[in-house]
Every structure is written in C-alpha cells, then in structure tokens.
Amino acid sequence: MKKVDLLNVSKSYDGHHYVIHEISVSIETGEFFVLVGPSGCGKSTMLRMIAGLENISEGEIWIEGRKANHLLPHERDISMVFQNYALFPHLTVEKNIRFGLHTKKISKQEQKRRCQEAAEMLGLTELLDRKPRELSGGQRQRVALARAIVTQSSICLMDEPLSNLDAKLRAKMRSEIRQIQRQLGITMIYVTHDQIEAMTMADRMMVLNKGEIQQIGRPLDIYNRPANTFVASFIGSPPMNLAKVKFEGNVLIFEDGRAFAISEKVSKTVKEKDLLIGIRPEAIRLARNGENALVVTTVNSEILGTETFISFQMANVQWVARWNGQWNIPIGKKIPIIVNEQDIFLFSAKNGQRLYSSPQEKSSFSLEEEILL
Numbered sequence: 001m002k003k004v005d006l007l008n009v010s011k012s013y014d015g016h017h018y019v020i021h022e023i024s025v026s027i028e029t030g031e032f033f034v035l036v037g038p039s040g041c042g043k044s045t046m047l048r049m050i051a052g053l054e055n056i057s058e059g060e061i062w063i064e065g066r067k068a069n070h071l072l073p074h075e076r077d078i079s080m081v082f083q084n085y086a087l088f089p090h091l092t093v094e095k096n097i098r099f100g101l102h103t104k105k106i107s108k109q110e111q112k113r114r115c116q117e118a119a120e121m122l123g124l125t126e127l128l129d130r131k132p133r134e135l136s137g138g139q140r141q142r143v144a145l146a147r148a149i150v151t152q153s154s155i156c157l158m159d160e161p162l163s164n165l166d167a168k169l170r171a172k173m174r175s176e177i178r179q180i181q182r183q184l185g186i187t188m189i190y191v192t193h194d195q196i197e198a199m200t201m202a203d204r205m206m207v208l209n210k211g212e213i214q215q216i217g218r219p220l221d222i223y224n225r226p227a228n229t230f231v232a233s234f235i236g237s238p239p240m241n242l243a244k245v246k247f248e249g250n251v252l253i254f255e256d257g258r259a260f261a262i263s264e265k266v267s268k269t270v271k272e273k274d275l276l277i278g279i280r281p282e283a284i285r286l287a288r289n290g291e292n293a294l295v296v297t298t299v300n301s302e303i304l305g306t307e308t309f310i311s312f313q314m315a316n317v318q319w320v321a322r323w324n325g326q327w328n329i330p331i332g333k334k335i336p337i338i339v340n341e342q343d344i345f346l347f348s349a350k351n352g353q354r355l356y357s358s359p360q361e362k363s364s365f366s367l368e369e370e371i372l373l
C-alpha cells in the first residue's frame, strides 16, 4: 500500500453530474505530487475529498494502508494550506502558527519550540508578534505554510497556495516550498492551474480535465509524450501548435493544400486518415538555402529579450515559432520554415489521442557528461 491511494473515486454534488469521474492513483511516501488542470476541472474537490472536508460519492480513499472514507479530517494526519491563507486577522503570527496545534494534545513548551523552528525555517522570526494585516502577501503565505509545518503531519495538501502572489515572489516560493518539502520528507499533494508550477515542482503530476484523468507521469515524460491534444496544448508555453491534416500516401495535407512528406517509418504506424499534426514552437526553425521549406507569412512577432515568438498563419490556425535571440521580423514577411520529422506528433482527429511521436529520447543534458567532455 502506498501513502495515499484513490480507487475509482467519483464525486457528484447533485446525484447526476460527475465533477470527478473514476479517479485512481497511488501517491508514494515523500513524493511531490501535483494535480494540474484548468479552472473548474475538479482539483479543489479532489483535494477536499482527500482531506475529509468533502464526502466522496463512489470509490475508496486509503491513507497509509487504512481505508479513510469515513475518517474525520483530524484523524487523517494531514495538514492543508489554502489559496486565501485563512489566517485569523485578530491573532498574532505566532498564535496563527500555533493554531494548528490546538486540537492536538501538545505541551505549551513543545508548541513554542516547533513554532520557533518553523518561523526560523521560513524567515518569520522577527515577525512573530505582528498581525496578518502588517505582513506582505508573501509573508502571509509563509505563515500559512508554517502553520502546516508545525503539525508535523506526514501529508500536506496545498490548494493553489501561490496564486495571490506576484510573478517574482511566486518563483521564489516555488523553490522554497520544494526545499522544505524535501528537507522534511513530507508527502505533498499540490494543486495548481499553472503548468509552470507543475513542470518545475512535481516529481509526478496528474493532468485533469472535466473531472477525468488525462495523463499521470513525470513532467518531462508528459511534455515529451503527451497522451492527447488536451495535454499537448495545456503543458508547454506557448502551447504546442496543432492543425488538421489528411494522411494520404506518405504525405500529410493541410487544409490549405500544403503538404508535409513523412517517411515510411512514421506512416506505417498510423492507421487513421483524419489527423491533427502537433509541433512545439521550439521545433520550428528557419530553413537554410536548398532545404525543402514551407513558406509562411508572419502576422506578429514578440521579442522577449533572450528569445523571439513569431506568429504566422498555417491553414486556418495561427502557429507560433520560438527562436533563440532577438529577431526583427516585419509583419507580412514571407519566411521559409522547416520541421524535423522527429519533432512531429500525430493525434487522432476523432478522439485526440496521440497516435505517433518520435521514439527517440529528447536531448536533455546531463552535467556529468558535459563536464567529462
């Protein structure tokens, strides 16, 4: 048995419509597990069911090998951090942090010790006598975190804890939360709608849409092999470019009649005629002289400093290419582009499932190998 097991868990608020549908997943001890999906897909509902704040309609939840369906929240050895921090405005930082220990039988001395330890870890020592309104957003978030840490629960649930912070602070807190989780060996179930948080923080993640599992896996495996078009366009920014194509002979034909030839190796793996082709923005490059290029017309370009996003029309949709460096490209310019066959994805137009992606490993770098060279 794993730390947290969900077996065919479903939830309906009205007895007719499922907002969570047959979710099964095992979360390992010490794992940082991220639930990611668009707003309204059921993330908070799932977390609240694990915490015991919401009944489950069908299925089973097991925590450390114990069936937990009917356990009360405080019987589950779980701490929780919410998006709005849920701090008490009239209590000091110290009292807010120690509040999590009230229901447990823990001596005053031990409470104080744990509070000081957590405050130190999170840089709150100087602020213990302040009230929440005298803190910045980031500091309030740290207090909520400290309150979860002092309970010493082995499982922590977080529901979009960073979404009220500005971008810079979010990036800092991402790394702090990850470090504390490692240091304490907590099993973390972390909810976010932000695919960057999921990619950067997760050991493994579950992509959820409309209450159903789309894919579970390690971030890079999901990025490199998305199970369907939903995952392909949800994970990665700018998203994967997609377009309808017909597969005839060894050629993919776009809706505007342009053709992309594929090798027999790829074509023999695909049995359907109506497909979606998928190409990541970074896989589109400028063709060199003599290469068999597609010529496209730019509709926009955005220079971000270290890279440039170039938008162009591809049949009925706009695609984006992502190039390193600063490219000054006028709008309306015709540019020749090219994509390597190993960088294309093919999905079924019927159900969006992935039919083909290159079996080759993507080129990720290893420090050891680079230093030895």
Ligand code: ADP
Pocket (backbone or CB within 6 Å): 013, 019, 037, 038, 039, 040, 041, 042, 043, 044, 045, 046
């Ligand atoms: P997320 O956290 O991913 O944004 P939620 O879990 O909050 O999504 O909500 C999932 C779906 O369940 C939504 O359609 C939402 O309207 C519905 N929902 C959430 N809570 C309730 C409730 N108490 N009663 C009825 N429907 C609810």
Ligand code: MG
Pocket (backbone or CB within 6 Å): 043, 044, 045, 159
């Ligand atoms: Mg939510």
